[in-house]
Amino acid sequence: MTTKLPPLVLHLLAALGCLVLLVLLTLVTDPFTNLRIATVGYYLIAVAGLALLTGFNGQVSLGHGAFMFIGAYTVALLVKRVPAFPIWADLLLAVLAGGLAGLLAGAAAARLHGPYLAGATLALAVGLPAVTQRFPDLFAGSNGLSFTVNSQPAGLVGVVPPTRWQSWIVWLSVLLALVVLANLARGRLGRTLRAVRDDEVAASLAGVHVGRTKILAFLVSSACGGLAGGLQAFLLGTAAPGSFTPALSLSLLAALVLGGLGSLWGALWGAIALVYFQVWTDDFAELLSLRSDIADNLPLALYGVVLIVTVLAFPAGIQGGVRKLWVRVRRPAPSQRGES
Amino acid sequence: MTTFVNLTLGGLSSGAVYAALGLSLVIIYRATRVVNFAQPALALISSYLAYSVTKGTGSYWLGFVAAIVAGTLLGVVVERLIIRPLRHAGELSAIIATLGLLLLLQAVAGMIWSNEPHAFAYAFDFRGRFSPSDLFAVLAVVVAATGVLLLFKFTPLGLRLRATAFNPEVAKLVGVRVGAMLTVGWGLAAGVGSLAGLLATPPFIFPTVLDEVFVYALTAAVLGGLDNPLGTIVGGLVLGIGLSYVSGLLGAELVPLAALAILVAVLAVRPSGLFGRATARRV
Amino acid sequence: MRSRRSVTAIALACALVLAACGGAGETPAAGGGDKGEPAPGVTDTSVLIGSHQPLTGPAAPGYSKISVGAKAVYSYLNDNGGINGRKIDYKVEDDGYNPTKTVEVVKKLVLQDKVFAIVGGLGTPTHSKVVEYLNSEGVPDLLVSSGALMWDNAAKNPKTFGYQLDxxxxxxxxxxxxxxxxxxxxxxxxxxxxxxxxxxxxxxxxxxxxxxxxxxxxxxxxxxxxxxxxxxxxxxxxxxxxxxxxxxxxxxxxxxxxxxxxxxxxxxxxxxxxxxxxxxxxxxxxxxxxxxxxxxxxxxxxxxxYLPSARSLDDPWTAFFKQIHDKYIPDEAFTDTLVYGMVQAYTFGQALKAAGKDLTRQKLVDAMSSGELKGPGLTPFAFSKDSHAGYTGALVFQIAADGNVTTLQEAKTTDRETGPVSDYKAAQLKPEDVKLVG
Structure with a gap:
């Protein structure tokens, strides 16, 4: 791996490899697992976007679900109102809509620090979905929109099961977006983002435009949120205000910390945890055959405990553990070396 | 005109509750630079305890006292077990830890008291546009807030609390037991939070009852300035009355949007809230 | 320069390939339908059904007990031998009243757990997002817990049936x-x-x-x-x-x-x-x-x-459900909410029995639309080949000073358009008339 390929090519190759692996994975798993794989995909890009904003740039957003809301409604309205648009155009517009909203939010947020930013973004997550109540004719009020997305080429209908096809589309989009993100993170922007996070004054003395950098971080991260929402709408055929509660925004942030803040890998672990932890705890609660009051609330309680324990005992998240393991595999511990 | 007066009075009593819960957030923020997302859950557990005690003994006031005491203790325990180990871990860790605690406590409440609503008593007769109960809510918040302000300003304990908040290292050098002060701060805040919960919960209690109040309390604290207890109280009252007008004159569905609009408008002009100090850079 | 041109070429190629998919909002040529395979979720001794309910979150207060009532009735039926020799396995998924989660859990019930039918899915914003899916998969979607009009669309959604008076x-x-x-x-x-x-x-x-x-x-x-x-x-x-x-x-x-x-x-x-x-x-x-x-x-x-009141114990159905309540869920308050879930479960039991020993999804749907289902409700269902609306009328009552209910106006029925509101005369059936077990 010492050949000097430019990062973009390297990232594209890696993405292609991942896509092949994922297609293989969907081929050997059942339709419902395909759906879950796709679900991990759209959460991954949402959390990865947040990783850029919060992990790299240090801006804590409690309202990232709002950008998913925008992406989802963009796709929903386009599918319903402009049926002739192909899905890739809808998704592209969802990215643009998310990015545009992020630009505005970022401009408003650039001067805010720590908890002020947190409070403002939380208000965004609570406030924005209320728009649907104000314009019920367009957004269908609290019931929201439901629709079916036609995305499969005619030749593949009946050949590839719909959930499998959907998971391919989701992951293709997600991997393309990740390539962009990874490139940004490794390049100049990544360094500026970290510089601003670590010390705004020093960064600005070194010629970094602090405000612009923060807005840019918001823009990129919200565009990812828009894509995630658009993919969710594409996958599930729904856009409703009840899906975009503050709980969603907070769970994205929780996934980021669970997975590990420092890298995009953490976003992957976080997204997997977000999807599968719920599944496991539900199954576990069912297994115990408890009284309904206890069984219903057990998954939430376990989720809470895991968040607390992670922060207290494993602050580097899952990625921290993975990294430690990786180091150990590559360089056997001294004692083992002695034995051999 | 009567509508206007009625909406103002209605907004005043809900604003008082936002102010009280906001105040508890501010006390904690000043002491430990943590926004305590578990605050509604701590208040929730106290309110449920009040519910059970009141149901068992028939006395509202026994329940009231039990809730405040239990809430305070809960705050102390949380600080020692969860917040203390995180003191060097950064803003996000504390947010996630308190968030985890919120989920855990809400789930526990659901397990013990079920997710179904129960009737939860007002302190006094609640009948009337500005009822004895509303009056009590406003008075209780005023008394609690004044007490907290006087405590900070004029007592040796308050001085030590402020010293700890201002600069823990220096406070330690001059002999303040910083750890103990943080614990006291959390206990105090959770006690005030419990009071807010008791005032905000009626008429019904269920695990998510305080979520909405919390969002507006945080909004109030951010509006007023997280550093400034007095600012938060003003912020809470302004927000309560403002949202009451929006709800009554424009429509209830606009309330969350209005809260966002008010917040954005204020923060655009004053990024540290109406009364917050412009944050000096912390190196 | 060269690289930019190749990027453009790749983008164009991608666009062309993807454009072949057609518009995202257009309807592709129809396919699928009933596949005539053995019914999923059914064995000789059991039948698996599923539901989505808000057990936690903001909508849980008020709704979380419906499935508890339903579960008690299924336990009662199972303890008495089940329906046509099959025990009913009732799987409730918590969707927290979040439409996204509703779609996820319903797809889980259908694809992974392979339920025979969805019964009593709760909520308009939630259930409206899975109606099309359930119908395209041919999954019976019975007794939806909501009074919205949209469940009654037999032509478009032949597998979906309402329950509540709309x-x-x-x-x-x-x-x-x-x-x-x-x-x-x-x-x-x-x-x-x-x-x-x-x-x-x-x-x-x-x-x-x-x-x-x-x-x-x-x-x-x-x-x-x-x-x-x-x-x-x-x-x-x-x-x-x-x-x-x-x-x-x-x-x-x-x-x-x-x-x-x-x-x-x-x-x-x-x-x-x-x-x-x-x-x-x-x-x-x-x-x-x-x-x-x-x-x-x-x-x-x-x-x-339109249902027996939990407060009128002289109603034979209320008495019947109270017995089940006392045996299986004595700690729960006996409310109309509980009765709502119990009637729903009992009605499903009736449809399952009418569908016969040789159970298929189509037979269950036929049993629903046969118009034969009569039972605990105070007014009839509209169920027929053309209508999938649930209860068609209600009586008017008043709460008396002693907390009991008195009837002000006997049951009347009507339609969802502009038809008249007319008296409903037929005598209510008693539990022994539509006995399912024992």
Missing amino acids: YTREGKIQGQYIKEKFAGKKVGLLVQGDDVGTDTQKGLDQFIKDQIVSRQTYDPANTDVTPQLSALQAAGAEVVVCECIPAFTALTILTSLKIGYKAQLVVSSIGADPATLAGLVEQFAKQGGAQVSGAALLTGIIGTR
Whole structure:
């Protein structure tokens, strides 16, 4: 791996490899697992976007679900109102809509620090979905929109099961977006983002435009949120205000910390945890055959405990553990070396 | 005109509750630079305890006292077990830890008291546009807030609390037991939070009852300035009355949007809230 | 320069490939349909069914006990040998009233657990997102827990059946009663700001459009209804029609008391459960001092219902369900909410029995649309080949000073359009008439 390929090519190759692996994975798993794989995909890009904003740039957003809301409604309205648009155009517009909203939010947020930013973004997550109540004719009020997305080429209908096809589309989009993100993170922007996070004054003395950098971080991260929402709408055929509660925004942030803040890998672990932890705890609660009051609330309680324990005992998240393991595999511990 | 007066009075009593819960957030923020997302859950557990005690003994006031005491203790325990180990871990860790605690406590409440609503008593007769109960809510918040302000300003304990908040290292050098002060701060805040919960919960209690109040309390604290207890109280009252007008004159569905609009408008002009100090850079 | 050109070429190629998929909102050529395979979820000794309910989160208060009632009835049926020798395995998934989660858990039930049918999926915003999916997969989608009109669309959604009296029918029955008994009185509306509100007004307006002086909506997330009730008071409404869930009926009662507003309350079936309301407001009666007695807060409230009341134990069905309650879930309060779930489960049991020993999904759907299902309800289902609407009418009752219910107007039925509201005469069947087991 010492050949000097430019990062973009390297990232594209890696993405292609991942896509092949994922297609293989969907081929050997059942339709419902395909759906879950796709679900991990759209959460991954949402959390990865947040990783850029919060992990790299240090801006804590409690309202990232709002950008998913925008992406989802963009796709929903386009599918319903402009049926002739192909899905890739809808998704592209969802990215643009998310990015545009992020630009505005970022401009408003650039001067805010720590908890002020947190409070403002939380208000965004609570406030924005209320728009649907104000314009019920367009957004269908609290019931929201439901629709079916036609995305499969005619030749593949009946050949590839719909959930499998959907998971391919989701992951293709997600991997393309990740390539962009990874490139940004490794390049100049990544360094500026970290510089601003670590010390705004020093960064600005070194010629970094602090405000612009923060807005840019918001823009990129919200565009990812828009894509995630658009993919969710594409996958599930729904856009409703009840899906975009503050709980969603907070769970994205929780996934980021669970997975590990420092890298995009953490976003992957976080997204997997977000999807599968719920599944496991539900199954576990069912297994115990408890009284309904206890069984219903057990998954939430376990989720809470895991968040607390992670922060207290494993602050580097899952990625921290993975990294430690990786180091150990590559360089056997001294004692083992002695034995051999 | 009567509508206007009625909406103002209605907004005043809900604003008082936002102010009280906001105040508890501010006390904690000043002491430990943590926004305590578990605050509604701590208040929730106290309110449920009040519910059970009141149901068992028939006395509202026994329940009231039990809730405040239990809430305070809960705050102390949380600080020692969860917040203390995180003191060097950064803003996000504390947010996630308190968030985890919120989920855990809400789930526990659901397990013990079920997710179904129960009737939860007002302190006094609640009948009337500005009822004895509303009056009590406003008075209780005023008394609690004044007490907290006087405590900070004029007592040796308050001085030590402020010293700890201002600069823990220096406070330690001059002999303040910083750890103990943080614990006291959390206990105090959770006690005030419990009071807010008791005032905000009626008429019904269920695990998510305080979520909405919390969002507006945080909004109030951010509006007023997280550093400034007095600012938060003003912020809470302004927000309560403002949202009451929006709800009554424009429509209830606009309330969350209005809260966002008010917040954005204020923060655009004053990024540290109406009364917050412009944050000096912390190196 | 060269690289930019190749990027453009790749993008163009991708665009062309993807454009071949056609528009995202267009309908592709039809395919699929009934596959004629052995019925999923069915063995010789068991049948697996699923449901989605808000067990946690903001909508859980008020709804989380419906599936508890249903579960008790299934336990009773199973302990007595099951239906056609099959025990009913009832799997409830928590969707937290979040439509995204509803789609996920319903797909899990269908694809992974392979349920035979979905029974009693709860909520309009939630269930509306899975109707199309269930119908395209051929999964029976029975007895939806919502009064929206959209479940009744036999041509488009042949597998979906309603359960509740729909909001428009109920609005018509309320409107007819108010026009007759409160002629000339000013009427105010307090409705939930979604299809509950809009559909009910379609019914009410057919009768009392010119009597209505003010229309107010509430948002379930905002528990302060003082502004709305103040507006009704200012408009001088003497009758308030409350299309509210139980917590908001209770809030309406308490807020009226708070602002000193006295009007005749007319509550729709979704929020008129005397047992639940009593649980919520009696505490306040004690507190209000000697002037207000416990039952007084509820006395005189007029409601509509289409199911046996948990409060009238002389109804043979109520007595029957109370026995099941006492045996399987004695710790739960015996409310109309519980009865709602129990009737739903019993009705499903009837359909399952009628579908016969040799069970397929189509047979279950045929049994539903046969029009033969009669049972605990006070009015008949509309179920036929053309209509998939649930209950078609209701009686009008009043809460008496002793907390029991008295009937003001016997059951009437109507349609969802502009047809007349007419008396329903047939005698109600008793539990022994439609015995499922034992």
